[in-house]
Amino acid sequence: MATAPAPAALKFTGSKYLVQRLVLATLTGRTIKISQIRSSSHTSPGLAPHEVSFLRLLEAITNGSQIEFSYTGTTVVYKPGLITGSAAGYGAQGGVIRHELSAECRRGVSYFLVPLCLLAPFSKAQVNVIFTGPGVITSSTELGDISADTVRTAILPSFRSFGIENNLELRILRRSNSGRDGRGGGGEVQLVFGHQVRLPKTIHLMNAGRVKRIRGVAYSTGVAGANNARLIEAARGVLNEFSPDIYVFSDVSSAPFVPAPSKDNPAAKKKIGLGFGLSLVAETNTNMLYSADITSPPAGGEAPEELGKKCAYQLLEAVEQGGCVGAVAAPTMLTLMALGSEDVGRIAMSKDVLGSEQVVQLARDLRAFGFSGWGLRDGDEEDEVVVSVVGRGVGNVGRKIT
């Protein structure tokens, strides 16, 4: 279908949903052209540093991708190659790809991790990538990125329903919050995604169940560990009302040192990424997950008590929305469903999660890439919708050719 005489490039506009479209292009082998990327911006037209970095990551884990930018960077043409993962010989050393993020990066490392997880099951070899450099932010960010902890505890487990569960690991090797003015960090994370499949299993998730426990990670990086205790106590203060089974892990680490060369001292280093934050995950008795993230703003000025409460409220909202998938993992789940075998998969979702711009746009983008439209009907529970997705059996275009 997506092979042989190359079909014309799919055309998209704008910087929104850029990553989603690049991922779908890679999975289907379709060439895409994205234009008008921040073309109306006078100060920073074209692709942002994190977007360029994501394209470079795609280049690193594929073989034969072609990427062309226009002079202004407002148009990019991407012709995807095969997803080879960290196979030896394609930029991977010792089976590991090191991907360096520049100090300009404002997005959390989850911005890269989540799409990488979506590509990894369809890779030829396992995916093993270390994110390093002065731009790795492991905490959540004010730009709405989830923390690396939440990727580990709320995104990775959602692959289990699709029969993708072995040898998946996300190691947070060094923590970092966002640097001052939200730019840069000094963290390091390693994603090992070693379960490759031909097609994801067809899922039927109809029962959201009830929340049986709440887990979490509080992190303090380069600041007093007491912040963790205060975050946890505040969150418990809200959540104890609902669940007796709450355990939040406390991780205290020193701030990373990153090179900060100056004229006088080219070997100078500085501390970066100080701060604290909290990641919470609620798990139901049918293994559905809802998550919440909060982090101290780069400029400081918010007490851990306030943030702990906010994170708890955010989690309650997600639990109240309900459904078999939280808003954070919904795009990942729905995309995997579309990639499944030619069978009808079903998932009961919250109306609020389905009725978000991101999910509606995903439905449209999937259709643009030749996937079938979704069927919707009322769910058993109030405020639930059952989304039926027919897989297209194009899970692994790359390996079909080889």
Next chain:
Amino acid sequence: TAAAHGRRQPYRVAELARLMYDDMMSTAEVLKQWRGEDDGKDNVTLEGEQDDELFRKRREVEDDVDDRTIAKHDYAALEAKWRDTDNIESLRQRFASTRVSGANGE
């Protein structure tokens, strides 16, 4: 707000199924209409866009706001909401264990 004339009841699943793939509407417009929030149409649409059905076209370039994974929240509103005992009670049924069986003496 559901009083908008001829407007059917909001949040209907069939309505969303119909609107979702209507490329003439932006995703924001789809959701507004689905939620029955579009009664204040004139305030929302940009100048020159409400003129005529003929000239209604999809806005190609959305405002270049960065993609968010975590939605923005009004935490003051959330705090008020989750301090309300009625809200707390109704959320309890989404939790497994605890004081369901009326042990809380409500």
